[in-house]
Amino acid sequence: MARLPRKADLKPTALEQRGKRFAFGAPVTGAVSVGDAVVVSFGDGMLRFFCPDKMPQELKLHEGVILCLAADGDGHVITGGDDGKFLRTSLEGAVEELADFGTRWVDCVAASHGQIACSSGKEAHVWTPGQSKVTVFEHASTVGGLAFDAKGKRLAVSYYGGATIWAREKRWKSSKLVWKGLHGDTCFSPDGKYLVTCMQENALHAWRLRDKGDFEMPGYPAKIRSLAWVGDTPYLVTSGADEAIAWPFGGKDGPLGRKPVCVAYNEGELVTCVHALPDQDAVFVGFRDGAVQLAELDETKPAIVISGSTGSEVIEIIVAGLHIFVGDARGNVLWAPLWEGSSFAQHV
Known part of the structure; x- marks a missing residue:
């Protein structure tokens, strides 16, 4: 385990100065x-x-x-x-x-309210508390994503051609959502009203679950590999463009007919990772060059630079308690206290 060297011409941010950097040699x-x-x-x-x-x-x-x-x-x-x-x-x-x-x-794992699930090939396997037997669901093609809803009562499984929602009451019941193309990572909206998938075709697809109405959010220059629900509206913030794209999911019809909010910019570098700042309308944004910014969901306000470039794309940003973790595709890691004193913004 070695400390990651920094280029002499880059001035560390305050957060980097109070944190530690490591290089683990594996992504x-x-x-x-x-x-x-x-x-x-x-x-x-x-x-x-x-x-x-x-x-x-x-x-x-x-x-x-x-x-x-x-x-x-x-x-x-x-x-x-x-x-x-x-x-x-x-x-x-x-x-x-x-x-x-x-x-x-x-390929995929998920957990919620004591239930855990994994996928292998076309099958999703579910372990439920109080049941000794594993439940197995088979699908038409290889599973691309798994997600439980916030209550742990529904499991979404995405694959080529759409997704299936398995709802558990006395027994499991399935509901299919159809849309041509390869669907990968998937998630429910926090209120459980929508299911969203990331598509191979550089787009998001969403279903309004009350009536299975669906819509697409296209136009991304790259595949969307990171999603984060941010704020009370809420907004679904995504990677895949040269800014973080935040789609509003509040109201009756979510983002239908509404433009996204676009925040954080890093000289044309693609956004590769997003992570919500807890209890705030703000998001951490990681880029292809390894830099990280913190942005409010307000296009009139500039983002704050959290850390500089490592030369490798950000894979994960996680906030735990009072610390932040940033890891990239080469195994470079930043582990740092979020703030000193009472105000984060005063110290970044």
């Missing part, structure tokens, strides 16, 4: 917060734990790339790898193998 593939800790997965199969006032701890978890990571809400994380294993790990490093799919990769 960051995922990161989640568990209390005040951030748990990070890497391309070398390592899981690393970042806690305030401690050096990062590490655990060799998978025999290959950790492809997906989620917090289970019970102080553990779940991971899937190209070694075919689906694992649950505690912050203390205790590991439980939930499933082994052999040569089939575990």
Whole structure:
């Protein structure tokens, strides 16, 4: 574990000066917060734990790339790898193998209200508290994304040709949402009224679930790989352009007929990662060159530079308690206190 050197001609921001930089030599593939800790997965199969006032701890978890990571809400994380294993790990490093799919990769994982799920190939597997048997759902093509709604009562599974929502009452019932094309990462809106997917065709697609009305949000120059729900409206903020694109989902029809808010700009660099500043109408924006900005969802206000370029695209930004984690595609990491004193904005 080595400190990351900085170019002599770049002046560190105040946040960088009070933080620590590391170079792990393998790409960051995922990161989640568990209390005040951030748990990070890497391309070398390592899981690393970042806690305030401690050096990062590490655990060799998978025999290959950790492809997906989620917090289970019970102080553990779940991971899937190209070694075919689906694992649950505690912050203390205790590991439980939930499933082994052999040569089939575990592509997606999700968790909510005690339920956990993973996908391998065309199948989604769901573990429900109080049930000894795993529920398996098969779909028409390889699963591209998994997401539970906020109450944990619905599971969305996306794939080529659309998505299926599995709703659990006394038993599971399915509802199909059809749209031609390859659908990847997916998420419910915080109020559960919409389902959104990221498409291979550089666009978002959304369904209004009350009547299955659907609409597209096209025009991105690159694939959308990062989503964040921000503020009370709420806005869905996305990567995939040279600014963070924020679609308003408030009101009766969400973004239909409304323009997005566009914030944060870094000399034409593509946005690769977005993450909400908790309890604020503001978002952290990571770029292809490794820089990070903090922007309010207000086009009249300039963004604040949080950290400078590392030369490698930002993969994950996570806020946990009073600290922020930034990780990139080369394994460069910034771990820093968000602020000193009572005001973040005064110190960045």
